[in-house]
Amino acid sequence: MTDTNMERLEASPVPEIGRVTFVELWVSLKAGLYDFRAAPGFGLAFSAFYVATGLGLFWLGAGTFIWTLAFALGFPLVAPFAAVGLYEVSRRIEAGEPLDRHEILTVVWRERTRQLPWIGVILTLIFLFWSFFAHMTFAMFFGMSALTNVSTSYEIYFTANGLAMIAMQTVVGAAVAFLVYGVSVMSLPLLVDKEIDFVTAMLVSLRTVSRNKAVLGAWAFVIAGLLFVAMLPLFLGLFVVLPVLGHATWHLYRRALYHPV
Secondary structure, X not given: OOOOHHHHHOOOOOOEEOXXXXXXXXXXXXXXXXXXXXXXXXXXXXXXXXXXXXXXXXXXXXXXXHHHHHHHXXXXXXXXXXXXXXXXXXXXXXXXXXXXXXXXXXXXXHHHHOOHHHHXXXXXXXXXXXXXXXXXXXXXXXXXXXXXXXXXXXXXXXXXHHHHHHHHHHHHHHHHHHHHHXXXXXXXXXXXXXXXOHHHHHHHHHHXXXXXXXXXXXXXXHHHHHHHHXXXXXXXXXXXXHHHHHHHHHHHHHHHEEOOO
16 A cells, blocks of 8 residues: 555556455464464554444443434444554555554544545445334334333244244345445455545455355355354453454455456
């Protein structure tokens, strides 16, 4: 990645989509672990943002819906910036450049004026759709007669309507989650690495996933599984899992896309 503003304004060529193998998933994961161990301070600092936000949302869940929604809507707008720091650390380790704290934070700050915030906007719009759909399906299956406190009366979820609602939300939720994964898994590191517009970056990401359905589909399940396990002990496992996955995603991106000069 270039450092001067004039160089960064020059549009980068669209990368060519390659094929990745299951072996490369393992290699990328090991490389991510290596980067985390090489610079644990950066990984812990950037993952602390996610952990603090997760704990905050968990705490707010017992409070008012408006505050929970406000924080949840804001999270996709700022969350990609923490990933930028992890990608930049991996890029510098790969290039043999010094891990200067000021320079890395400057890269993160500079992204606010580039294309990355638009990815946050797209993720927020997707979240809005999911929030609307979740409330719509609840109203559709339980209607105005559902006066039970759903946070304490869990038995309503085991009724016919409750199970049908859970099934529908699971199917649609999985599709939405995979859409978010598809548009972001390659676009985020690509936008950090190259001077490319966010629409092109998302299309490249979707095409990369489409061309490597089995491998990148497996990577999605690896991410989901590791994050689920990491969240069990009060989100504390995220301090390790998030930076490792962030670094690993950078290395997988480097293997999945070829960058013509």
